Amino acid sequence: MLRLNFDGKLSRWDILQRAHTLALKHGRIIPAEGNIIIQSENLFALSLLLRDYSGKIDLVYADPPFNTMQDFYISDNRANSVSTTKSRKAYADKMPLEKFLAFIRERLILIHELLSERGSLYLHIDCKTGHYVKILLDEIFGAENFLNDIARIKSNPKNFHRRAWGNQRDMILFYAKNSGLNIWNDITFPLNDSEISRLFPKTDADGRRYTTIPLHAPGETRNGITGKAWRNIPVPEGRHWRTDPAEFDRLDAQGRIEWSSSGNPRIKKYADEHEGMKIQDVWTYKDPQSPAYPTEKNHDMLKLIIAQSSLPDSLILDPFAGSGASLLCALELGRKFIGIDQSEEAVRVMRERLEGKCSFVNPVDKIGV
Ligand SMILES: C[S@@+](CC[C@H](N)C(=O)[O-])C[C@H]1O[C@@H](n2cnc3c(N)ncnc32)[C@H](O)[C@@H]1O
Structure with a gap:
């Protein structure tokens, strides 16, 4: 040591x-x-x-x-x-x-x-x-x-x-x-207005600020469910789905997946659901x-x-x-x-x-x- x-x-x-x-x-300092x-x-x-x-x-x-x-x-x-x-x-x-x-x-x-x-x-x-x-x-x-x-x-x-x-x-x-x-x-610290504008640059029809993130994350899963195609969309090479693809069906039904004009899906993340900044x-x-x-x-x-x-x-x-x-x-x-x-x-x-x-x-x- x-x-x-x-x-x-x-x-x-x-x-x-x-x-x-x-x-x-x-003796005791104070028992009270x-x-x-x-x-x-x-x-x-x-x-x-x-x-x-x-x-x-x-x-x-x-x-x-x-x-x-x-x-x-x-x-x-x-x-x-x-x-x-x-x-x-x-x-x-x-x-x-x-x-x-x-x-x-x-x-x-x-x-x-x-x-x-x-x-x-x-x-x-x-x-x-x-x-x-x-x-x-x-x-x-x-x-x-x-x-x-x-x-x-x-x-x-x-x-x-x-x-x-x-x-x-x-x-x-x-x-x-x-x-x-x-x-x-x-x-955590709540986001201030400028952080909200920077991190959530888009606005929904109902005025809610949001951003989008890919459905997948780095790292390959060979046999697991997060490596299987979802709605015929294959996982990009070297990546895996962030969650069980069944969850994407649920998110899509709730309008929480944004589809680009070329058919690329991304998950919507709302500013008002952000849990705050982890303190460093x-x-x-x-x-x-x-x-x-x-x-x-x-x-x-x-x-x-x-x-x-x-x-x-x-x-x-x-x-x-x-x-x-x-x-x-x-x-x-x-x-x-x-x-x-x-x-x-x-x-x-x-x-x-x-x-x-x-x-x-x-x-x-x-x-x-
Ligand atoms: C840096 S100051 C603390 C300031 C305090 N954190 C504040 O926000 O006001 C250090 C304090 O420790 C006290 N102190 C130093 N040595 C001590 C000891 N041996 N026993 C009790 N208090 C002591 C000093 O009187 C002084 O008030």
Whole structure:
């Protein structure tokens, strides 16, 4: 098995052992059902969650600091940025790479324990660090459970004076706890007007837009039914009928086969029956221009992740919750959530957004419960 070695790498057993010891010592975070925001260092909070939530979380969206070697500040005028002197520090992002890898791996091991058998992880990371983290995730989840490296276009083109290509994207590593069992709702994007005009150039007498496709597809069938002539029309060489020719009789009776003047039949496909575009692995979701918190992520992107990889009865975890954007989106989509962040400023923003809709807990207050 391929492994990434770095100083300070603990064994999985040691990490889980320490987490279980912490959980035994400090007790439950909160026994209540429902939405929870935990103000805490997340290794501590994740350890405490193991007791009640192992195998119960269907979706984790994790957006850790990207190891940018910067501090992030917050100001009241919503120009939340990397640094201004008149603002308050939201969080620091300054760890040497090896320390960062040890930090993220410990948390990913606990996240893997918390995920349900149908669960998924979306880890948001940048391109400088992401390739190392991919190897760690392959170790923890198994390379067979890697599903996508989504390229997220995060900004407009930049004009830095670096002797290198502009960096416009970061990455989202998508893993299943068990590939093939992961919740997948087959969300598609509806076609827009210009796509409909391009893909369905013809219009029926009743105004419905459509296109036509051949009855046959590449690949020969020697003996099967899809290789036999239909109404004395032979299958072209090297091709086979798309379906049992009896189906063509049914389509023809419904007026769904268009015959050319030379007697060439083609199947009619209607725009209003199109199931939408399958979503690909390059996403353009730029972050808010006036974020409530530095590095707040695009809400439409978060809603897409939640809609695709969770169900109405799912519990969603964001261990680096920041502004609570993912939690707000989970709430809007009727999902339950647990959010964790250690920053006072993050929790202040989350209170503004989510007060009254969830419980706020600080496990340090609960020690000994
Ligand atoms: C990139 S931001 C998350 C932004 C968030 N996705 C949003 O849309 O608002 C990372 C967050 O992780 C938090 N964080 C970093 N290390 C942490 C730790 N060890 N425990 C808990 N929170 C941590 C920081 O305070 C920061 O709010």
